[in-house]
Amino acid sequence: MTRSAVLHTTGDHVLSLTLNRPESLNALTPGQREEIIRLLAEASATAEVRAVVITGSGRGFCAGADLRGAGPAGERVTGDVARTLRTGAQRLITAVLDCEKPVIAAVNGTAAGLGAHLAFACDLVLAAESARFIEVFVRRGLVPDGGGAYLLPRLIGPQRAKELMFFGDALTAPDAERLGLVNRVVGDEELAETARAWAERLASGPTRALALTKQLVNASLDTDRTAAFAAEAAAQEINMTTADAREGVRSFVERRGAEFEGR
Incomplete structure (x- = not known):
């Protein structure tokens, strides 16, 4: 074999x-x-x-x-x-x-x-x-x-x-x-x-948020502040459409730990 x-x-x-x-x-x-x-x-x-x-x-x-x-x-x-x-x-x-x-x-x-x-x-x-x-x-x-x-x-x-x-x-x-x-x-x-x-x-974390965070950090040293801030705002906009972001906000309001599903 x-x-x-x-x-x-x-x-x-x-x-x-x-x-x-x-x-x-x-x-x-x-x-x-x-x-x-x-x-x-x-x-x-x-x-x-x-x-x-x-x-x-x-x-x-x-x-x-x-x-x-x-x-x-x-x-x-x-x-x-x-x-x-x-x-x-x-x-x-x-x-x-x-x-x-x-x-x-x-x-x-x-x-x-x-x-x-x-x-x-x-x-x-x-x-x-x-x-x-x-x-x-x-x-x-x-x-x-x-x-x-x-x-x-x-x-x-x-x-x-x-x-x-x-x-x-x-x-x-x-x-x-x-x-x-x-x-x-x-x-x-x-x-x-x-x-x-x-x-x-x-x-067990918010998978899409981690992906977007990785993308922002990796790009940060190759761009200027204006572009970095624009990318950050776009990433926030995209991330707020995810189920994990909604769960994160809901868990904060309900004073409990978040249960992320990676989507």
């Missing part, structure tokens, strides 16, 4: 995705990448799914793109590399950023290169104490890809981002938390349980 390279289960409105190539520290193949993109798109369109968790099996979260199966480079035509990047790593990061459900990274081990950027693109990042984050590109004489030069300055500022990318040193989970790349560090044995608890809490 062929082993699935991306395990996925849905329970209690949470889609759990597990990269499942532990022998390579879950280095991403093109097939895995396309499967994750597909599953995230389905999560956006599936009412049953209200939160997503991405993690890895074994000792690694994701060691980046798996280049071993790429074969000899051969003769390249100008534009080939850029096209491969646009249709590959950048599509993966975009799929996480644009997913209409909140996405949690549960980083169980090494997250290097594209693997680190996959984690940083998620809405919330939990890390095991043993996790490490590595901007490995400089070690190979490469420019960061997978949206790294877009994500990191927005998370930690340009100077810190350059330090990580220029030196390529391994960043421990506590240091990543200190810099603001990680929401919380937990013991290795607590990671799965904590990620599940966070995801279930999100899955």
Whole structure:
């Protein structure tokens, strides 16, 4: 029986995705990448799914793109590399950023290169104490890809981002938390349980309001105040048509806890 390279289960409105190539520290193949993109798109369109968790099996979260199966480079035509990047790593990061459900990274081990950027693109990042984050590109004489030069300055500022990318040193989970790349560090044995608890809490929330909030926050650093305020007003208008918004207002008036249904 062929082993699935991306395990996925849905329970209690949470889609759990597990990269499942532990022998390579879950280095991403093109097939895995396309499967994750597909599953995230389905999560956006599936009412049953209200939160997503991405993690890895074994000792690694994701060691980046798996280049071993790429074969000899051969003769390249100008534009080939850029096209491969646009249709590959950048599509993966975009799929996480644009997913209409909140996405949690549960980083169980090494997250290097594209693997680190996959984690940083998620809405919330939990890390095991043993996790490490590595901007490995400089070690190979490469420019960061997978949206790294877009994500990191927005998370930690340009100077810190350059330090990580220029030196390529391994960043421990506590240091990543200190810099603001990680929401919380937990013991290795607590990671799965904590990620599940966070995801279930999100899955019980007002799903459309969370999607609109994610959209507003992600766009906020790329726009001016006038556009941001206009987007906020439009999001409020859209959200007030949802059943969860009506339930939220009604529960406040009735002085009880809200019971959201994700619609």
